[in-house]
Amino acid sequence: MVIRVAAGVIIRNEQVFIALRSQDKHQGGCWEFPGGKVETDEEPQAALERELQEECGIEVIHSQIFKLIKHDYPDKSVELHFFKVTDFSGEAHGKEGQEVAWVPVADLANYRFPEANVPVVDALLDE
Ligand SMILES: Nc1nc2c([nH]c(=O)n2[C@H]2C[C@H](O)[C@@H](COP(=O)(O)OP(=O)(O)OP(=O)(O)O)O2)c(=O)[nH]1
Numbered sequence: 001m002v003i004r005v006a007a008g009v010i011i012r013n014e015q016v017f018i019a020l021r022s023q024d025k026h027q028g029g030c031w032e033f034p035g036g037k038v039e040t041d042e043e044p045q046a047a048l049e050r051e052l053q054e055e056c057g058i059e060v061i062h063s064q065i066f067k068l069i070k071h072d073y074p075d076k077s078v079e080l081h082f083f084k085v086t087d088f089s090g091e092a093h094g095k096e097g098q099e100v101a102w103v104p105v106a107d108l109a110n111y112r113f114p115e116a117n118v119p120v121v122d123a124l125l126d127e
């Protein structure tokens with residue numbers, strides 16, 4: 001079974017908002033672009049808006065699809081819908097207690113992301 005996920009590359013002033021996945025989660029200890037599972041009958045973009053409100057406390061004002069990545073981890077398969085979030089209201093924070101950081105795009109290579117994120121990080125570094 002493939003798990004559909006929506007995640008946001010939240011960008012403001014050339015910086016990206018990332019969050020640390022807790023150790024007990026799948027891919028725990030890796031940094032991520034905040035987001036989560038798309039529910040049945042939910043559009044990925046709607047899932048993105050819901051997850052970013054739940055996890056980061058922001059209201060997405062403008063987002064656009066950036067990359068669609070299918071990846072097979074040894075223990076699960078995911079279909080990741082990465083959106084660029086270029087406008088939002090509210091102050092992004094770790095609403096669920098997770099460690100978060102605003103990092104310059106150029107510094108993304110210094111953070112460990114899940115394997116599926118490699119093409120996303122590479123594309124951001126190339127821009
Ligand atoms: N959110 C997010 N998930 C990612 C990224 N890269 C990546 O491989 N994943 C994987 C890890 C998980 O298997 C899945 C997302 O699950 P999740 O744990 O965020 O889902 P969720 O927020 O709905 O939380 P939960 O059901 O575990 O409580 O996608 C990423 O950049 N962001």
Ligand SMILES: [Mg+2]
Nearest residue numbers: 034035036037
């Ligand atoms: Mg999540």
